[in-house]
Amino acid sequence: MSTYDRSPAIIKKRVRKILTSPVTPSLEKCEGNKTVRYLAFLCTGHGRCGGWGDRQEGLVFAYVLSRLLHRCFKIVMPQPCSLSKFYQPNKVQWEPDNETLDPPTQNNTLDTSHYRFKDLNVLYPQTVVYFRGYADLYALFVANPHYIKQIDTWTGIRDIQDRFFWSWNQLMKPSASFLSKVENIIGRDFLIRKGVDVDVLKHERPKAPMCDVRKSPLICAHVRIGKNPNVPKDDVFTSVKLADIPVLFEFMSSKDTSGDALFFIATDYINVRIQAYNYFKGRMVDFGAIIDHTDRPTLGSDQCGALEDALVDQYLLSLCDVLVLCRSGFSRMAFYMRNSTDPVYIFEHGVVRLYDE
Numbered sequence: 001m002s003t004y005d006r007s008p009a010i011i012k013k014r015v016r017k018i019l020t021s022p023v024t025p026s027l028e029k030c031e032g033n034k035t036v037r038y039l040a041f042l043c044t045g046h047g048r049c050g051g052w053g054d055r056q057e058g059l060v061f062a063y064v065l066s067r068l069l070h071r072c073f074k075i076v077m078p079q080p081c082s083l084s085k086f087y088q089p090n091k092v093q094w095e096p097d098n099e100t101l102d103p104p105t106q107n108n109t110l111d112t113s114h115y116r117f118k119d120l121n122v123l124y125p126q127t128v129v130y131f132r133g134y135a136d137l138y139a140l141f142v143a144n145p146h147y148i149k150q151i152d153t154w155t156g157i158r159d160i161q162d163r164f165f166w167s168w169n170q171l172m173k174p175s176a177s178f179l180s181k182v183e184n185i186i187g188r189d190f191l192i193r194k195g196v197d198v199d200v201l202k203h204e205r206p207k208a209p210m211c212d213v214r215k216s217p218l219i220c221a222h223v224r225i226g227k228n229p230n231v232p233k234d235d236v237f238t239s240v241k242l243a244d245i246p247v248l249f250e251f252m253s254s255k256d257t258s259g260d261a262l263f264f265i266a267t268d269y270i271n272v273r274i275q276a277y278n279y280f281k282g283r284m285v286d287f288g289a290i291i292d293h294t295d296r297p298t299l300g301s302d303q304c305g306a307l308e309d310a311l312v313d314q315y316l317l318s319l320c321d322v323l324v325l326c327r328s329g330f331s332r333m334a335f336y337m338r339n340s341t342d343p344v345y346i347f348e349h350g351v352v353r354l355y356d357e
Contacts, residue, residue, distance in 0.1 A: 222267070
């Protein structure tokens, strides 16, 4: 017998508010400031940075930390290709120019052991300091005597979901080429319905998409299998098994109360995509995403193309009317990106249930 929450989704659509000052940090004046100092998120080929979800979490924490230290924020992440191909700076100019930043060294890279007690600007007086990490370490600063008063005023970002949503919208907006690719998959009408700013596409005529979602519900799930023939270098992942996949599909079908929903599955294993095709047939949204691991790529793979497709996968997940996560940072960041406070679900150990952090 399948196991899932059968309660109807009767909660009205609720849109998240992008919070502004005084409940969130204010921006530093960076351009034209000769005394400016920087904090840069560092992810280069020298050591692992984690998968895309890990990188997002570390990047967003680094941005909040830059506000706490009153430093201007930059992103140094050239591999597998420039992030600005897919996301452009929104309210924060995070792209470094070649002459702005001193190179990273052991002396100007932050040590997490100091986060609870030290004044980091005293400990690291350099003009440029780097953060290399892939976790949200905000809790380490909450009791730091040097920052507690400032943090107490940031009431709007105490919750990690609010913190991520605010930060991501400060930092990122989809590039024209990235949004055009999304439009090719699901159509401009759906993007507008979801409140996406399509102004960057105004000079292009709307394209006939692969799947014209329009007003149809889009029901989605992320299925991470872990180490498999498509991502042989990934870790073993035990919370989702192939034998349990029909439970997920049955749950997704149960959420199609109107009978005209479309279905999307983001996954790291082609066999899951094939199962979804066989189950949902012509109602499946698919663009043939390249499957690879951002941090542990397969030799000879199209790493830049795989990153782009992973970002498209995640962006689509963030727009879905019904979203089912798995126990993965990639899933969780898609949830944090959503411009909605509707409930989401999680699929693990053969059960689908409401997700509650």
